[in-house]
Amino acid sequence: MKNKLSFVIAVLFLLSSISTITYADGKQDNKQENKYEIPNSVLNIAKENTYPNPTQDLPYLQPSDLAKELIDSSEVKIENPDLIRILNESSISTTPLAIGYRATIYLGQWPLSYESTETGTNWEYKKINTNFVDNRGGKAPVQIKYNQEAQKHIKGGLTAKIQGPEDVKKMMLIKAAEKTGLPLSFETIIGAGTKKDQVYNVPSKRLGYLYGYAPAVSEKGKVTYGEVYLVLKGSKKSLVVKNVTHQGIGAWIPVQDHVSFGFIASETPR
Template sequence: MKHIRYGLQLILILLLILSGPADFIFAKGQSKGSIQLPSSVVNIAKENTIPNEMEDLIYLKPSNFTKELFKSSNETIENPNLIRILNESSINKSPLSIGTRATIYMGEWPLNYKSAETIPNWQYQKINTNVYDNTAGKMNHQINYVQQVQKRIKGGLTGRVPHPEDVQKMILIKAIDKTNLPLATETVIGAGTKHSQIYNVHPKRVGYLHAYIPAIIEKGEVTYGEVYLVIRGTKRKIVVKNVTSQKIGAWLPIQDHLTFSFTAN
């Protein structure tokens, strides 16, 4: 039995190797954590009278030059803007560069964000209430959600930090990857947006159908450091000095989703 088990393990390893990078990426995606939406949360992307624009996120792949620099860095670098600058840079390994010595200060940057917890708030902000008074009625009355006025709900960082735009972008990228949800820094629900879900208001009752924007609260730590590009002859490396960290969080609305809550008094 041991020989059979080892043989199966060897076959599995060979299949993984032969499957290539695309299959590996797919398998990795399947293992992502995700937050399950409760039944009270519905997708209204098709019904929304104002289409939401996706966040302008930069998913940059480091160039070969940037990868080489990252290997030498004493800190993980995830900041898309810093990666873009490094991608646009190049230093030729010329024989004439032997003996060259230079240290270039690139400034203080937020380098990476580490997530500590990701918590949903399904009733982040109330945006609408549909009411029907059936106290004088003798039969059930059906109501459904109709957005009365346009609402723009914004999220954002929970505190002040240096380079807030870079930090917010890193948090958003990390949270989307972690939850598989259409998160953003803001979402808009247009006036006249409807949903077909029906709620019954019984006689002698007043029905209230509330609509909320759901959101994610992302909490973690951002690392800062002074970044130096060091050149010693044909060798190039990144050195990060004066590293600090700061706890930070961000509210991130879930675009084109609503949480419904119905009560009858």
């Protein structure tokens, strides 16, 4: 009987250990999923912002049937929204009787696609505001709140010169927004007089500093370039990409309508 009881206890202990390991792994996976989770020190100011930023719509276009057929015919991936827009606006009429008909049309050199290799966040990308309270002569704590003293225009951009920069920025914006789930824009403005009700207490005999920062995403990856040709052979049509090259690139993309706060209570001026 004792042997049976010992066996049951051992089995229960083993199951408990497995359950604990699974739970730990689950927490680790959850942590990985929350890599881009907004920390508590970062607040959304979209409603309070005195400058109404336009909503940033991702420049993704759904290819038309013709555009999809042409894109699928290419051996090189094509994601450029502007090139897709041109293909969407095109029409090609062919006939099965066009035997021997051949044409090659040069559409230009394009940044065709962007492959993301690293995406990170800097919640204190640029300092935009400082609120200050002097409570050195006080006998009780006083409160300090965020009040944007001057309008700030936060700009992101590419970290190096590259061919077709606007096309590249659009593709990088799409990939970074998809990976992070954050509202991203290469430009965002925080209006003067923007306020938030979050309260920070400054103890007596202290100086209170409330710093505001604009957060941003750091995006790094590789752009594929190529010369694009539309090839027509009888009733068949396809895209051919020649002289394919690759170039590494990085970018800073601000997080729209968000402010990261840092609070310090100091005995001496900073």
